[in-house]
Amino acid sequence: MPIFRFLSPAKDAPLDDPTESDAALFRDEMKRRGLVQLKALDQPLDDIDFGPAFEAFCSARLRAIAVRSGEKVLDLFSRSKVCHDDLDLQLSHCPERANEAAGGAGGAGDAGSVATPNHHPPPPCWDCYLAFQPFLPSVAATPLHEFRCFVSGGKVRGIGQYSYLATCPIPGEDMPRAGRAMTDYVKKHCIPSLPYVPELNPKGPP
Numbered sequence: 001m002p003i004f005r006f007l008s009p010a011k012d013a014p015l016d017d018p019t020e021s022d023a024a025l026f027r028d029e030m031k032r033r034g035l036v037q038l039k040a041l042d043q044p045l046d047d048i049d050f051g052p053a054f055e056a057f058c059s060a061r062l063r064a065i066a067v068r069s070g071e072k073v074l075d076l077f078s079r080s081k082v083c084h085d086d087l088d089l090q091l092s093h094c095p096e097r098a099n100e101a102a103g104g105a106g107g108a109g110d111a112g113s114v115a116t117p118n119h120h121p122p123p124p125c126w127d128c129y130l131a132f133q134p135f136l137p138s139v140a141a142t143p144l145h146e147f148r149c150f151v152s153g154g155k156v157r158g159i160g161q162y163s164y165l166a167t168c169p170i171p172g173e174d175m176p177r178a179g180r181a182m183t184d185y186v187k188k189h190c191i192p193s194l195p196y197v198p199e200l201n202p203k204g205p206p
Helices: 010-016 020-032 051-064 070-079 081-092 095-101 108-113 137-141 172-193
Strands: 004-006 132-134 147-152 155-161
Touching: 010 051, 010 070, 010 081, 020 051, 051 137, 147 172, 155 172
Parallel strands: none
Antiparallel strands: 004 132, 147 155
C-alpha cells in the first residue's frame, strides 16, 4: 500500500499531543544519528548544541505523519491544535452560523443564499480539502532543506527557510545559485497553475 504524507497543519500533531509511537520514532532517529549521549547534570545548557537533535526531531515528526489509512488521518486531525483552530475559524465564518446569529432558519440548505460583501455566495461550512503527497524518505531525512517561496503578482518576491532558527544547510557561496534554482522551479511548475488574484493597494499605483 502506498504511503502518503499528510500535509500541514496536521504535522503539528506529534508536537501538540505526542503518542508513545511518536516518542519512539524520535528516540530511534536520535540513535540512528548517533546522538544518544549521556550529559553531565551540571553541564551548562549553553554548552550543548541542540541543532542535531532538533533536526532529528523534525525527521521523526515527518515520519510520524506518514499515513496509510483514513483512521490515521483522523487521528492526526484530532491531535493537532492548528487543525482545530483552522476548522474553528472556518466555522465561525460559515453562512449557517451567520443565519443563526441573524435569527434566520439557518441550516445547510441556506448556505447558497447568504452573500458576501462582494455579492458572491460563500462556500458551505465544510467545503474544504485535504492535501497529501507521496512520502519520500529522502525528504524526511533532510527536514531542514525546506524553503518557502512567496509569490505576489505572478512573481517570486522572496524565499525563506522554514526552520529559520536552525543553521541554513546551504553554504553561503551556494545561496544565490540555490535561490535562482528555486525561483525557476516555482515559475515553471507552480505559478502557471495559480489563480489570478488582482492586488488592490489604495495607497499605491494600480
